[in-house]
Amino acid sequence: MTETQKTAVVTGASSGIGAATARRLADEGYHVFLAARRADRIEALAAEIGGTAVVTDVTDAASVAALAEKVGPALDVLVNNAGGAFGSTPVAEADSDEWKRMYDVNVVGTMQVTRALLPxxxxxxxxxxxxxxxxxxxxxxxxxxxxxxAKHGVRALTGALRLELFDQPVRVMEIAPGMVHTEEFSLVRFEGDQAKADAVYAGVPDPLVAEDIADAIGWMVTRPAHVNIDELVIRPRAQAAQHKVHRVATD
Structure with missing residues (x-):
């Protein structure tokens, strides 16, 4: 990392959208701090892109403080990507621990990382x-x-933060992807059930992939400093709405 090189932090950088975003920002010339829990994955990716791996649990305040210490006094870009869905049961059968985990990583984790790196x-x-x-x-x-x-919470957090920072030199943006076919998201949600994970995307022609989201994030952060992309909703062409998805026969 050079003294004049811009820097970026990407959380959840060990796979999927996070890993793709780290690669994209490195291509844009940023020195990327890759923050995630799986050391082996982020160390390999850091070696590939010339970044810095920082083992981080966004739900642990001490771990996040250590990330901020590693980043140092100035930072150009923060991508709060760490998150996830756990389970798909209706409210009548909901698992309280799953709900708490989702809120903790998606909302509290985003808040803690933002709070620590905002200065x-x-x-x-x-x-x-x-x-x-x-x-x-x-x-x-x-x-x-x-x-x-949890994701409504992320949206609310983003909106409130933008209002709070209206007189500060920091842009606050959200990207809201629709169907993105990544290696792990649905597999984690369905506790390793590959058949259920595959069914989510069955017959969908050309769902989004992680690189599509990374490409959009790269565009958002490289707009001029006075341009704030408040919200960017991005879906595959096949998904007209949450419940309106074109599927073709797969036999």
Whole structure:
């Protein structure tokens, strides 16, 4: 990292959208701090892109403080990508622990990382925050109440933060992806059930992939410093709405 090189932090950088975003920002010339819990993955990616791996649990305040210490006094970009969905049971059968986990990582984790790195973002003179939300944070659906609530929380946090920082040199943005086919998201949600995970995308021609979201994030943060992309909702062409998805026969 050179003295004049811009810096970025990407949470949840060990796979999927986070890893793709880290690669994209490195291509844009940023020195990327890759924050995630799986050391082996982020160390390999850091070696690939010339970044810095920082083992981080966004739900642990001490771990987040250590990340801020590693980043230093100034930071140009923060991508709050760490999150996830756990389970898909209706409210009548909901698992309280799953709901707490979703709120903790999606909302509290985003808050803790932002709080810890905000002084460095302000100090850069032109900081940018991108929170990775979801279309699930705009439209509720059966079996998604816990994730819906968590991602609605991310949207509310983003809006409030933008108001709070209106006179500061920091842009506050949210990207809300629809159907993105990544290696782990649905597999985690369905506790390793590959058949259920595959069924989510069965027959959908060309769902989004992680690189599509990374490409959009790269565009958002590289706009001029006076341009704030408040919200960017991004879906595959096949998904007209949360419940309106074109599927083709797969036999």
């Amino acid at each position: 460095a973002l302000v100090a850069s003179g032109a900081g940018a925050i991108v929170n990775v939300g979801s279309t699930a944070g705009r439209v509720s659906y059966e079996g998604g109440a816990g994730y819906n609530a």
